[in-house]
Amino acid sequence: MTSAFDDSFKELEQSVMEDMRRVYTEKTIDHFFNPRNLGQIQAPDGFASVTGPCGDTMEIYLRVNNGRIINVTFWTDGCGPSIASGSTVTEMVRGKSLVEAKKIKQDDILNALGGLPEESLHCALLAANTLREAIRDYLAFKNEPWKRAYRR
Numbered sequence: 001m002t003s004a005f006d007d008s009f010k011e012l013e014q015s016v017m018e019d020m021r022r023v024y025t026e027k028t029i030d031h032f033f034n035p036r037n038l039g040q041i042q043a044p045d046g047f048a049s050v051t052g053p054c055g056d057t058m059e060i061y062l063r064v065n066n067g068r069i070i071n072v073t074f075w076t077d078g079c080g081p082s083i084a085s086g087s088t089v090t091e092m093v094r095g096k097s098l099v100e101a102k103k104i105k106q107d108d109i110l111n112a113l114g115g116l117p118e119e120s121l122h123c124a125l126l127a128a129n130t131l132r133e134a135i136r137d138y139l140a141f142k143n144e145p146w147k148r149a150y151r152r
């Protein structure tokens with residue numbers, strides 16, 4: 001037996017989901033609610049924390065072996081589209097070589113999500129830029145890992 005409260009909560013939930021579906025693809029909504037690879041990697045081989053013009057920050061952590069990304073995680077304090085973009089970009093690069101991963105751009109993330117609204121395009125750019133910086137960080141320290149101890 002359901003209460004009047006349960007019924008009105010369900011109606012509200014359905015209406016919120018309908019509103020979201022008008023704006024976002026199913027894939028994007030799925031990544032909002034079930035973000036992949038969320039979290040941190042202790043002592044990562046590559047790391048970046050990038051703050052976009054909107055003031056939101058994304059972090060990407062890489063574990064690299066033989067030039068291949070064997071583990072990758074992200075974290076963000078940003079909006080739903082930034083969660084979807086971080087989640088998607090980590091799925092895209094897991095198992096890829098650094099050479100392949102470096103080629104991933106904002107448009108690749110947008111295509112994987114089936115698009116984002118105009119006002120959220122920069123959220124995919126934040127994910128692409130954070131990935132690029134994490135790879136750059138890995139390459140900068142690859143041959144001189146002791147320098148990490150002096151990293152700010």
Ligand code: FES
Nearest residue numbers: 054056078082123
């Ligand atoms: Fe800042 Fe989406 S609004 S990342």
